Each structure stands twice: as structure tokens, then as C-alpha cells.
Amino acid sequence: MSNKKIVFASLPGADNEPTVDNFRCEACDPAPSPGDGELTIQTLYISLDPAIRCRMNTDTGVEYMSAWSAGDLVLGLGGVGMVTESNVDQYAPGDLVQPMVNWPWVEKFSARADDKLFTLYKIEESLREQPHLVLSLLGLTGLTAFLGITQRGHISPGANQTCVVSGAAGATGNLAGQIAKLGGCKRVVGICGSDEKCEHLRTELGFDATVNYKQSDISEALRQTCPNGIDVYFDNVGGTISETVIKQMNPDSHVILCGQIAVYNKDLPYPPPISEEIQAVIKERNITRERFLVLTYQEKFQEGLKQLQEWYMGGQLKVPEFVHEGIESAPEAFVNMMTSVKQTRVGKQLVCVNK
Known part of the structure; x- marks a missing residue:
């Protein structure tokens, strides 16, 4: 009792x-x-x-x-x-x-x-x-990753696109990276905060490359891991990491604004404001960056859950x-x-x- x-x-x-x-x-x-x-x-x-x-x-x-x-x-x-x-x-x-x-x-x-x-x-x-x-998969976490990538990523199989995921070791980030690869991205790069996490993303979850933001010059690391620039950015963190990513994004690319964990402890509105420099980059390169809220896509939940379960049962998606x-x-x-x-x-x- x-x-x-x-x-x-x-x-x-x-x-x-x-x-x-x-x-x-x-x-x-x-x-x-x-x-x-x-x-x-x-x-x-x-x-x-x-x-x-x-x-x-x-x-x-x-x-x-x-x-x-x-x-x-x-x-x-x-x-x-x-x-x-x-x-x-x-x-x-x-x-x-x-x-x-x-x-x-x-x-x-x-x-x-x-x-x-x-x-x-x-x-x-x-x-x-x-x-x-x-x-972890067949609920809001999995749907956020799936619908964020499929509805906002504008991935075209065969288009040689590069996707970067920040917070890539987290619940949503690791799925987003795997889904981007399944959806047709040529290259998927994850950003996280330890060498152990980086290794797991590469060896177990199929990420092509990783960046440990605590140990690397992020700008230089992105130039090396994303030699053709960045076409899709699944943004879980915001802050300086995201500003660095956006500076290396290609024209007509897309930011999926999922979370801003870097500023959750700050007394700021959501999504938090970005610098004038980054606003100028977004405007000049015609980068889309709009707030993503999974609850606005409820009519797509069932088809999303079906696809996620199929990938999981087929061993294509690890959780x-x-x-x-x-x-x-x-x-x-x-x-x-x-x-x-x-x-x-x-x-x-x-x-x-x-x-």
C-alpha cells in the first residue's frame, strides 16, 4: 500500500x-x-x-x-x-x-x-x-526524429546531401541521424560531448563521422567531416555550436529547430534569439530555420509509427x-x-x- x-x-x-x-x-x-x-x-x-x-x-x-x-x-x-x-x-x-x-x-x-x-x-x-x-522510439521521441527529418529536412535520395545532428548522443538525436541515413543522406555527422559517445555513434549506429565539441575546434572539425558543406541540420542544442554549424551550411539548406538545450538554463524566450551575423547568413543563403513542434503533425503519427516499427523490426534502426x-x-x-x-x-x- x-x-x-x-x-x-x-x-x-x-x-x-x-x-x-x-x-x-x-x-x-x-x-x-x-x-x-x-x-x-x-x-x-x-x-x-x-x-x-x-x-x-x-x-x-x-x-x-x-x-x-x-x-x-x-x-x-x-x-x-x-x-x-x-x-x-x-x-x-x-x-x-x-x-x-x-x-x-x-x-x-x-x-x-x-x-x-x-x-x-x-x-x-x-x-x-x-x-x-x-x-524511446514508438512515441513522441521517435516521432520527433522521424517527422523532423521527413517533413523539414527535404532529403532527396541520390542528392549527395550531408546532415549534421547536434546532441547526437541523445534520445532524439541518435534516431534523427539514423533516419537521415535511411532517408537517403549521403553523409551523416553527429556532434556530442565525449569520445565514448562518438565511437558508439560511428560503430553501432552508422554515423559516418562525429565531432566531440569538448575536444575539438568545431569549425575546423566540421570542415573536415563535411567537405561538401551542410545541407540539413537537426538542431538539438542551439548556442555557439549551432551558430558554427549554420556558418558552414549550403545555400537553400534547412535547419530543423528541434531543441535548444544549451540555453534551457537561461532566462530566454523559445526559440532564443540569434545574432545579427547568423541572421545575415540565414538570409543571404536562403536557409530555412523555423521552429519544429511534433504535435502539429498529429495526422502523420500513425504512418510515422508504422515506418519506425518496420525499420526497428527489420534491424535497420537501433534504439x-x-x-x-x-x-x-x-x-x-x-x-x-x-x-x-x-x-x-x-x-x-x-x-x-x-x-
Whole structure:
């Protein structure tokens, strides 16, 4: 009957990195028996996503996420759970479910099935043995990579295009690079922050070349790894890395503006402003750079998920994951991910709450 939750304890403060002390793990009441139209859910996996860092500011800078207040239950972007009790016809005990967004960081909870802020979807029986795949590949993470590349990358097989991915060792970045290669890019180059990650991207995930931004002159490294310039840039980080990439992009090329992790700790609007120099480069070379939000492509979700699953089942797409154990591990795992502490792993980071 025990139950635990993670609450938001305090703001990091303007322009500060998050710390474990910004969170608190608390014992809480057992989930109540569901009333009419409700169901009780046991959390199995929690998704760790850099984007929720915005909710730790006084203003998230985006309209689709609200800021947390001290004492609030942490709401992540994704999770997987099992229905344990149900007063809803379409759900039965044992069903596995996921939301579109907003999974609470709590071991067990009750929810209304018609809550528009917590829209639930059943997970296919074929994924019962690997339900975490809906968080790393067959959910918003995989769809962001797939739709970003296919809808904004303008890749033409046989066109000898080069794609660069920043944050390439992350959950979305590693998939974006693989998908760009599957989509027809001649050359895919990943930017990340350690030699171990670089090696994994090349030897295990099929990247043609990599750049360790902590050890390299990024501008020179890009000239060497992208001798024909850059045609597609999947931007997960922003900041000076992205400015360096954009300076080497070809005319009529495309930036897929997915994330800006380099400035998530800054009190800036999203997407953050860029320098006049970079604005001039974008204008002179007719580079497209528009904000990408996967939720605007919901009509393409089903075909995207079908293609991702086909690639995965066919062995063409690999899905690296790193799983932390226990809900109490979530704050430290999230903070380490955001601050690059102890991070040598490639891929999606998850918390296993219950097996």
C-alpha cells in the first residue's frame, strides 16, 4: 500500500543549472479506488526529457507547458503504466497505457479517462514485453526524429546531401541521424560531448563521422567531416555550436529547430534569439530555420509509427536506452542528463518504477 512521488521543491534560479535539491521524493497516500469514469494506474516507466527543464523557470517560454510551483507534483512528458483497477468500459486491469503528454512522477495514481490534459492510449499487445519502446522510439521521441527529418529536412535520395545532428548522443538525436541515413543522406555527422559517445555513434549506429565539441575546434572539425558543406541540420542544442554549424551550411539548406538545450538554463524566450551575423547568413543563403513542434503533425503519427516499427523490426534502426531503477532515482538522473555529469551513455534515458 506504500506509494512515493517526486515533487518540485524549489526553482534553480535565473540562469542556473538544476540540482537534485530542486526535487524531493515523498511518501504519499495510496492511490484511491477509482470512481465513475476513473481508473487506477501503476507507473512502469518514466521518460526523462530535457524539455521539462523549461518548467523549472518562472515562465516556460512556450504555450504548451506551464511552469511548476514549489510543492507541485512533477509532470513529465511521457510514461508507461498498467491499469490495476478500472471504472471505464474501454480499459481493463492489465491494460498498458501511455498519455500524449503529462505523466505524473508517482508510483501509483488514479485519473479520469476523459481528462483532456491526460489523454490515454492503449499500448499494442505486440509491445507488452517491451513497453518502454513507446518512450524511446514508438512515441513522441521517435516521432520527433522521424517527422523532423521527413517533413523539414527535404532529403532527396541520390542528392549527395550531408546532415549534421547536434546532441547526437541523445534520445532524439541518435534516431534523427539514423533516419537521415535511411532517408537517403549521403553523409551523416553527429556532434556530442565525449569520445565514448562518438565511437558508439560511428560503430553501432552508422554515423559516418562525429565531432566531440569538448575536444575539438568545431569549425575546423566540421570542415573536415563535411567537405561538401551542410545541407540539413537537426538542431538539438542551439548556442555557439549551432551558430558554427549554420556558418558552414549550403545555400537553400534547412535547419530543423528541434531543441535548444544549451540555453534551457537561461532566462530566454523559445526559440532564443540569434545574432545579427547568423541572421545575415540565414538570409543571404536562403536557409530555412523555423521552429519544429511534433504535435502539429498529429495526422502523420500513425504512418510515422508504422515506418519506425518496420525499420526497428527489420534491424535497420537501433534504439539505445539507459534505464535507471526506482522512482527515487529520477531527480539525480534528470539533473545528470541536463548537466552532462557521469553521462557516457547514448540514447534514451528512462526510469523503471515497477517491473
